[in-house]
Amino acid sequence: MSDADTSTDPAEPVTGWGRTAPSVARVVRPRSYEEAAAAVRACGTRGGIARGLGRAYGDAAQNAGGAVLDMTSLARIRSVDADAGLVVCDAGVSLHRLMQVLLPLGWFVPVTPGTRYVTVGGAIGADIHGKNHHVSGSFGRHVRAFDLLTADGTIHTVAPGTDLFDATTGGMGLTGVILSATLQLLPVETSWMSVDTERAADLDDLMARLTADDHGYRYSVAWIDLLARGAATGRAVLTRGDHAPHDALPRRARRDPLAFRPGRLPPAPSFVPEGLLSRPAVGLFNELWYRKAPRHRTGELQRLSAFFHPLDGVPHWNRVYGRGGFVQYQFVVGHGREDTLRRIVRRIARRGCPSFLAVLKRFGEGDPGWLSFPMPGWTLALDIPAGLSGLGTFLDELDEEVADAGGRVYLAKDSRLRPDALRAMYPRLPDFLALRAELDPRSVFTSDLARRLSL
Amino acid sequence: MKDAFGAPQSLLVLGGTSEIALATARRLIARRTRTVWLAGRPSPELDAAAVSLRELRTGQDEVTVHTVPFDALDPAAHEETLGKVFAEGDVDMVLLAFGVLGDQGRDEAAPLDAVRVAQTNYTGAVSAGLTCANALRAQGHGALVVLSSVAAERTRRANFIYGSSKAGLDAFAQGLGDALHGSGVHVMIVRPGFVRTRMTARLAEAPMATTPEAVAHAIEQGLWRRSETVWVPGRLRLVMAAVRHLPRPLFRRLPL
Numbered sequence: 001m002s003d004a005d006t007s008t009d010p011a012e013p014v015t016g017w018g019r020t021a022p023s024v025a026r027v028v029r030p031r032s033y034e035e036a037a038a039a040v041r042a043c044g045t046r047g048g049i050a051r052g053l054g055r056a057y058g059d060a061a062q063n064a065g066g067a068v069l070d071m072t073s074l075a076r077i078r079s080v081d082a083d084a085g086l087v088v089c090d091a092g093v094s095l096h097r098l099m100q101v102l103l104p105l106g107w108f109v110p111v112t113p114g115t116r117y118v119t120v121g122g123a124i125g126a127d128i129h130g131k132n133h134h135v136s137g138s139f140g141r142h143v144r145a146f147d148l149l150t151a152d153g154t155i156h157t158v159a160p161g162t163d164l165f166d167a168t169t170g171g172m173g174l175t176g177v178i179l180s181a182t183l184q185l186l187p188v189e190t191s192w193m194s195v196d197t198e199r200a201a202d203l204d205d206l207m208a209r210l211t212a213d214d215h216g217y218r219y220s221v222a223w224i225d226l227l228a229r230g231a232a233t234g235r236a237v238l239t240r241g242d243h244a245p246h247d248a249l250p251r252r253a254r255r256d257p258l259a260f261r262p263g264r265l266p267p268a269p270s271f272v273p274e275g276l277l278s279r280p281a282v283g284l285f286n287e288l289w290y291r292k293a294p295r296h297r298t299g300e301l302q303r304l305s306a307f308f309h310p311l312d313g314v315p316h317w318n319r320v321y322g323r324g325g326f327v328q329y330q331f332v333v334g335h336g337r338e339d340t341l342r343r344i345v346r347r348i349a350r351r352g353c354p355s356f357l358a359v360l361k362r363f364g365e366g367d368p369g370w371l372s373f374p375m376p377g378w379t380l381a382l383d384i385p386a387g388l389s390g391l392g393t394f395l396d397e398l399d400e401e402v403a404d405a406g407g408r409v410y411l412a413k414d415s416r417l418r419p420d421a422l423r424a425m426y427p428r429l430p431d432f433l434a435l436r437a438e439l440d441p442r443s444v445f446t447s448d449l450a451r452r453l454s455l
Numbered sequence: 456m457k458d459a460f461g462a463p464q465s466l467l468v469l470g471g472t473s474e475i476a477l478a479t480a481r482r483l484i485a486r487r488t489r490t491v492w493l494a495g496r497p498s499p500e501l502d503a504a505a506v507s508l509r510e511l512r513t514g515q516d517e518v519t520v521h522t523v524p525f526d527a528l529d530p531a532a533h534e535e536t537l538g539k540v541f542a543e544g545d546v547d548m549v550l551l552a553f554g555v556l557g558d559q560g561r562d563e564a565a566p567l568d569a570v571r572v573a574q575t576n577y578t579g580a581v582s583a584g585l586t587c588a589n590a591l592r593a594q595g596h597g598a599l600v601v602l603s604s605v606a607a608e609r610t611r612r613a614n615f616i617y618g619s620s621k622a623g624l625d626a627f628a629q630g631l632g633d634a635l636h637g638s639g640v641h642v643m644i645v646r647p648g649f650v651r652t653r654m655t656a657r658l659a660e661a662p663m664a665t666t667p668e669a670v671a672h673a674i675e676q677g678l679w680r681r682s683e684t685v686w687v688p689g690r691l692r693l694v695m696a697a698v699r700h701l702p703r704p705l706f707r708r709l710p711l
Contacts, residue, residue, distance in 0.1 A: 011595070013639060020459035023596035024639030046595070058459065064545075064639060065595030324680070327459050386679070392460040392486060415459035418487060420516050448596070451545060452456035452464065 018057040019325030023064030047446035050177045052119030058415025059448035085185040091121030091178040107185035110142035121178040126412035127170035127372040131219035134364035140169030146181040151440035170369030188243040190257040193307040195241035203234025218242040225286040226358040237293040262305035267315035274322040282354040330381035333407035340405035358382040370428035373410040461678035462487040463547030470553025471495035474652040478667035494525035527579025541590040576620035591640040598641040601628040647687040
């Protein structure tokens with residue numbers, strides 16, 4: 001692709017998964033590393049940003065007036081070492097694709113978020129975490145090396161323990177374009193999960209249960225009913241488990257223990273009227289969801305996709321929030337700051353945010369990425385329709401509580417944080433800015449998120 | 456950049472002493488706006504407006520307010536002066552708020568005075584509006600908010616010079632909105648009814664009179680809804696839908 005070609009790429013409206021704040025960019029689809037380098041050189045004054053499958057909720061992979069490098073055509077799995085559990089692949093490969101290829105070989109991705117439809121490049125850029133963070137840390141911890149295309153058009157092989165590695169894991173694509181990566185995989189005997197489910201009557205009960213025996217499970221997560229008030233505030237359903245060993249499977253499943261067959265439902269309709277997710281509707285859903293969960297059940301066998309990625313079964317589920325879209329708010333506060341968590345949960349419950357997706361998780365050790373989100377403590381994530389009146393101010397107030405407690409919000413999900421709040425939340429931000437100023441003085445790599453947060 | 460709720464971080468006001476514009480700026484500063492450009496004819500009022508906004512600092516954040524010399528009646532200078540603002544960085548929102556009411560009786564007798572109203576409200580807006588629209592289009596994002604008037608919907612005997620200039624502005628903004636559809640730029644037309652300001656101080660108050668603060672609130676709401684047209688108060692939309700269709704002999708006799 002020549003420079004002249006890139007300038008004729010059509011300008012398209014681009015949004016994140018939450019479908020708020022669209023902006024228009026020239027979308028370039030490089031099919032080789034050379035085309036990616038040419039696209040970076042041809043970015044122009046408004047710069048460029050790499051984009052994967054667009055699962056970041058906010059404006060991280062948007063670049064108004066500039067270039068967006070859609071990396072999903074660079075999707076080759078270059079080599080698999082089935083003995084050591086190492087895979088070398090292009091950045092545009094999705095976790096879904098990795099599972100398809102690697103599960104039959106007895107290997108699983110080391111960290112997966114709530115969707116399989118994220119790319120390896122995006123997973124590194126956001127330093128994603130999963131239900132196993134308390135055991136395995138975030139995605140970056142399992143990356144043995146990656147190739148990074150920087151602003152000068154050169155390619156660097158970056159190893160863990162270097163500044164460039166720590167700036168890029170969680171760096172939201174602002175250090176360069178990740179072209180390929182080497183990942184350490186997790187050995188599994190089957191594609192089934194052995195799952196324990198229990199109910200917690202309120203927030204304190206939930207936190208006590210998570211603290212008491214999270215270490216006994218590789219995966220752990222709690223769904224919270226944020227519309228429940230009074231004594232039931234913070235009531236929850238805990239789901240914890242591990243990969244099922246071969247001998248735990250019934251005979252029929254043992255014939256093909258590593259089969260990967262995620263089901264798929266029809267997609268959400270393209271038009272959904274505003275306000276479908278009203279408070280009473282979500283309240284009813286939450287009530288049923290809580291009642292439906294068993295009080296206590298152990299060793300239930302579930303398919304991988306049902307355990308990790310239930311929403312992936314409904315393509316375009318983000319449409320159910322209607323034209324106005326939605327925001328996801330995810331924050332973490334450290335151990336010892338449970339008071340802040342309790343106060344925020346109470347505030348959300350009192351305000352009645354119609355959120356049917358609210359997830360609490362206990363993080364383990366933090367990760368070295370300078371803008372990495374996880375830190376030891378408690379993280380809560382919730383989806384809220386963007387049209388809820390006064391929501392912007394309300395979330396600003398929550399930001400203050402989070403920052404005062406030494407916590408932070410997750411940039412991969414953010415679409416509304418203010419720059420001063422960011423400075424308070426990420427103490428290594430000055431290091432990140434200094435490295436970026438040296439590596440990319442003309443800000444070739446930029447995004448709507450970077451403009452909004454002065455990154 | 457605007458955030459998920461459409462709140463801008465930087466704002467350019469054309470007509471920097473407009474009370475509606477300043478009420479809007481105050482409201483937006485309370486949310487996200489940290490940089491404001493007040494464009495207007497250099498005057499003590501313009502400087503005072505800048506000072507009043509600077510004093511609104513929230514938390515640890517400074518509010519940066521600049522003044523820009525801008526004259527609606529000098530369209531030849533618009534590209535240069537406004538170009539300088541856009542060269543400083545992204546402008547998330549442009550509020551086109553300048554305009555004069557004129558004096559209907561005097562203007563009818565002195566056609567050149569009437570022309571001045573038309574040139575300010577319409578010609579000046581065409582030039583400044585297009586200049587900003589082109590810059591916003593290149594940015595790939597931003598909102599252009601145009602202060603029209605309920606008078607644009609149907610001109611009446613008592614102020615048809617002002618009304619016709621606003622009608623021209625309104626039609627221009629509608630077309631501009633269509634031209635920018637899909638460019639990432641959001642054009643929003645605001646049609647307030649009678650607003651209690653300096654401009655209307657000597658007039659008898661019309662029904663459903665409103666305040667600059669109410670207009671500012673409606674603008675903020677319209678930004679996150681990505682509305683194309685906003686009436687203030689909202690029920691004017693219905694009232695004017697009826698008024699627009701009144702037969703002229705009847706309309707003429709109404710005490711409007």
